[in-house]
Amino acid sequence: MLSFSYRNEKLQSWGIFRVVKSFLRIIFFEKWLGFVSFFGFSGLRISFSFSFCKLIIYTSLVNNFIKMAIEPDILSKLPFWKKLRRQILLKVVHDNFFEYDDCFVPTNIVHSAQKKNIADIREDDRETVLFDHFLINCRRGMNTPFIQCVQAENKIIWFWSDDFFKKQNANLCRWLDDCFRMATTLFELQLITTRLRNDKTRGYMINVFCSFVVRFLRKNVFDPLDELYKMEGKNLLTLQKCCMDLHAKFLKPLYRIANQIEKEDIIGGEFINFLFDQKSLHENRFLTSILDDIISLSIERYYQIIVEWVSSCTLALDVGHEFFIWDLRKQNVVDRSSFDVTGKLDWSDFDNYFILIPQLIPVDFLPVKDQIFKFGKYLYTMRQQNAGLTLLSFHYSLEASVFKNLSLGKFCDKINELFEKCSTNTLEHFKQKYDIINFAKKLPSFFIGLNTNWIYELAELFEKNNFTNIDIEKLTSNKLNGLLTQAFRYAQLDTTMHYKYFELNISPFTKIKSEGITPKKGTFPALELNIAQNNHVLKLAFPAKILEPYRRVFFLLFVINRARYLVHMKFYLRENFNNPWAVQECATIYLFNRLINVYQEYICGIAAKEYNNFVKKLEKVKNLDELVQVQLEYIHIFMENAKLDQEYLPIRQLIEGIANQFCLYACNELTFFELNKSVSPFVGKLKHFLLTNRKVGELKNLLFGSSYSEVGEAAGCYEPLWKLLQYSY
Structure with missing residues (x-):
C-alpha cells in the first residue's frame, strides 16, 4: 500500500490531474484504434501492438502515482513563516490563473x-x-x-x-x-x-x-x-x-x-537579496544583464507597495505576501500569535494585524525598515483615532512619482525625510489628544514618587484595607485601581487628566505561582503600575523599554514604603516591646528606617538631579520618535546613576529582601530573634557587594558609612543585626 506525502494542495491537485489525463489517453486511444479498424484504413501503418501501447500508458499512470509518493516533502524543510505564508496563499489566491x-x-x-x-x-x-x-x-x-x-x-x-x-x-x-x-x-x-x-x-x-x-x-x-x-x-x-x-x-x-x-521557496525581498548574491558570482554580461532587469522590476514592485503602504496603510498590491510587512486581516487562516511574539508588551492594535518579516527585507532597505514599518503604524493609529484631515492629508497626497528614478541611497533619504514629517504629525495628534509632552514630564512623579510621597500613601491604604490578608484572586482590578486613585488624590496627583491612564495590576507570574493560595500576612504579591491596557496607542509614546525600568523602580519603592509603614505602626503602637531585647529592637528599627530612607532619598535625588535637563529636552522635541528617544536617554542615565540597572541588580534585590523580612517581623510572622537570623545574611551580602564593586561610588558610604569592614554572609550569622546596620564614621 502506497503512503503518499503531498507537498501541498497544488502538488495533490496537479498529480490527480495527471492521473486523470492518463486515463483519458487510454480511453481515447482505444476509441481511435476501434475507429481505424472499423473503417479499414490500410494506408495507416500501426507498427506496434495495442497491448504494448496500453502497457506504456499504464506504466505512465503508475509512474505518476510513484512520483507523487516519493516527492520530497519540501514543506517540512521550510522555515515556519514560509509554511504559514503558503497556508495563507492557498486560502487567499484563487485558481483563476493561466x-x-x-x-x-x-x-x-x-x-x-x-x-x-x-x-x-x-x-x-x-x-x-x-x-x-x-x-x-x-x-x-x-x-x-x-x-x-x-x-x-x-x-x-x-x-x-x-x-x-x-x-x-x-x-x-x-x-x-x-x-x-x-x-x-x-x-x-x-x-x-x-x-x-x-x-x-x-x-x-x-x-x-x-x-x-x-x-x-x-x-x-x-x-x-x-x-x-x-x-x-x-x-x-x-x-x-x-x-x-x-x-x-x-x-x-x-x-x-x-x-x-x-x-528553498525563495520569494520577495529574500529573492532580491538572492539575485544580488548570484550576480556577484558571475561575470557573464548577458547573465548579469538579465539578473539586473529582474532585480529592477522586483524593486520597482517594492516601491509600488511601499507607496500604497505609506499613503493608506494597506497592502492590496502585495497579493503574494512578498513584501516584508504582512497584513493578516486578508484571511482567517493564521493569526498574529502564530508568529514571533517578541515585544508583545509594546503591541498596539496595529500589531495585532500587521507583522514584520525580517527575512523578506532587501539588504538595501535595512537602514529604513523601521521607518517604513512605523510609517504604517502611525498612519493606522491616526486613522483609528479620527485624527484631523490636516494631519492625514500628507499621507493621502503621496504618489508613486515620489520615488520614481531614485537610486537606493536617495530612496532611503526620501523615506527618512517623509517619515520625519509623519512622526511630527503623529506627535501633534498626541499633543491634541493626550497632552503627551506634559504626560511624559509626569512619569517620574507617578513611578518614582518624585516631589510626592504618594507611594507611601498607597502602601498605607493597602494595609488599612487589609488587602494583604485576602486571596490574590479577590484582588480585582476595581479594588486595586480604587486604592490607586485614592492614593493619587491624597498626593494631589489628580489635578491633571493623566492619572486616569494608570492602572495597578498583580504580576501575571505571581498570579500563576500563587493561584488558590492565601499569602502570609507579612508578604505581598508583586504589584505593577502600568499605562491602562485599554490605551494601547500610548505604547507608541511610552514603549516597554521606557516603562519596564520605571515599573521596577516603583515596585522597589512600594516594598520599601510598605516596610516603613508597617514597622512604624509596630513601633508606634509599642506592642510586644516589654522584653529583654527592647533596647536592641528599638536600635535595629531606627537603623533600618535610616537605611531605607537614605536609599529612597538617594534614588529620588538622582531622578531630581537629571529632571530639569529632561524637561528642557522634552519641550524641544519635534516628533514622536524624538519624544521616545529623550525619555530613553533620561531613564538610562537615571537607572545607571542610581545603581538600579542590571550591573547593580544585587543591591536592589538585597534591599528588597531586607525590607520584606522587616514586613514579616512587623506583622508578627517573625520574632526579633528570627529577624536577626534572617536579615543578617542579607546585610552581609550587601556590604560584601558594596565593598568589592568599585563602581558603586557614594552609595557605599551613604548606606553604611565610610569605615565599615566586609563581614560576608557567614559573619552575619553571629553579628547582632543592629551592629550590622550601624552607620560607621
Missing part, C-alpha cells in the same frame, strides 16, 4: 520497428544526420528514429546507438554527450520554470523571473540552435562547441538559480 504546459521533454513514442541504426548510415553522412535529429529533438521536442529522449523517475535519459557502436566511435559519443548534457539542462530548466509559474504560492517576482528566463532562452538559446539547423556543412564538433558554450554561459547558471529558488 496553467502553463510542462511538455518540454519529447513525449512521442518511437517504436523499435521505427528506430533506425546510425551504423547503417554512410559514414560521411552520420554527423549531419545526428546533427539534424538532435536539434529536432532539442528544439522541437520530438523524438526521432535516430535519437530518443525519455523522462523516467525524474531523470532524462538519451538513446541513440548501441554500446558497441559507441565504443568504436568515441569521438561521436563524446561530442553527443556534451550536446545531451546541454539539452538535459535546458529541459530541466524549462520544467522548473513551468512548475514555478503554475504554483500560485510563488508570487509576482518569481513569475517575473520565469518570464525573463523564457524570453532569454528564446533569444539566446533557441535562436542560435535554429541558426545551426539552417547552416550548411554541419558537423558535430561545431554543434558540441555551441552546446558547451550555451551550457556553461547560460543554462547551467540559470538552472542552479531556478533550482535553488524552487527548493
